Amino acid sequence: MPIHEHYEPGAPCWVDYAALDPEGARAFYGELFGWGFDTEGGYEFIRLGGNVVGGFGRVPPGRALPASWNTYLATKDADAVAGRVRGLGGTVVFGPIDAGPNGRLLFAVDPSGAAVGFWEGRREAGIVVVGEPGTWCRHELWAGDVAAADAFYGGVFGTRGPAPAAEGPGNGLAPQWVTFFGADDCPAALTAAERLGATIAARHGPATILQDPWGALFALTPL
Numbered sequence: 001m002p003i004h005e006h007y008e009p010g011a012p013c014w015v016d017y018a019a020l021d022p023e024g025a026r027a028f029y030g031e032l033f034g035w036g037f038d039t040e041g042g043y044e045f046i047r048l049g050g051n052v053v054g055g056f057g058r059v060p061p062g063r064a065l066p067a068s069w070n071t072y073l074a075t076k077d078a079d080a081v082a083g084r085v086r087g088l089g090g091t092v093v094f095g096p097i098d099a100g101p102n103g104r105l106l107f108a109v110d111p112s113g114a115a116v117g118f119w120e121g122r123r124e125a126g127i128v129v130v131g132e133p134g135t136w137c138r139h140e141l142w143a144g145d146v147a148a149a150d151a152f153y154g155g156v157f158g159t160r161g162p163a164p165a166a167e168g169p170g171n172g173l174a175p176q177w178v179t180f181f182g183a184d185d186c187p188a189a190l191t192a193a194e195r196l197g198a199t200i201a202a203r204h205g206p207a208t209i210l211q212d213p214w215g216a217l218f219a220l221t222p223l
Contacts, residue, residue, distance in 0.1 A: 004128060010159060011074050013074040013121070015069060015070065016057060017216065018058065018068050020067045022058050025214065043099070053134070066216070068115065071117065073118050087155075088111070088155045093107045094106075096118075096120070105120070111148065112145065112175040133182050133223060136179050136181055137181065138179075138180035139180065140178050142173065142177075179219065180207060180220075182222075183221070193212075198212050201217060207222075
């Protein structure tokens with residue numbers, strides 16, 4: 001089982017889901033991936049086999065925001081990141097704010113319009129179990145301008161952009177971070193996802209990009 005207890009600055013370290021229909025989303029993803037959900041300290045965690053594999057929340061009321069999977073990048077200084085985001089043409093949506101005793105978070109939109117979070121961990125830097133069936137195994141930034149994306153994220157972290165791949169979105173999909181979840185039997189997982197109400201948005205090599213019943217984009221990929 002791949003165990004990750006430390007993430008370098010700029011590396012994806014956390015993912016959470018913002019739900020329009022929390023009850024429906026729990027039922028959809030719980031059946032698809034075998035997830036359970038529990039609340040600690042006012043925040044809901046997604047668990048698989050007892051291990052935390054992500055977070056789960058509700059779209060803030062009155063904000064007219066879509067359901068979404070949100071990628072968070074590790075940082076050692078959320079305040080400094082907030083300043084660099086603004087200086088490089090991005091927008092800080094909220095934060096940095098304390099997230100209980102574990103760290104601080106910042107949520108932003110990059111210059112292309114892709115939403116992205118940043119996490120300054122005081123304890124574990126992010127999700128411990130990844131790369132297993134039912135857990136995230138990859139994040140990609142889909143950007144209309146790859147060079148501009150590299151310049152922005154490289155400027156934020158002082159390196160080349162952190163995305164494993166930055167590609168022009170196809171099929172009319174807007175620039176965004178996409179979370180890839182692993183499956184040991186992708187055809188069966190895809191059949192289950194469609195039965196539960198997901199639709200195929202795109203094919204991406206061996207992976208399938210899906211929209212859940214509320215429009216949130218995610219990917220299934222073989223392990």
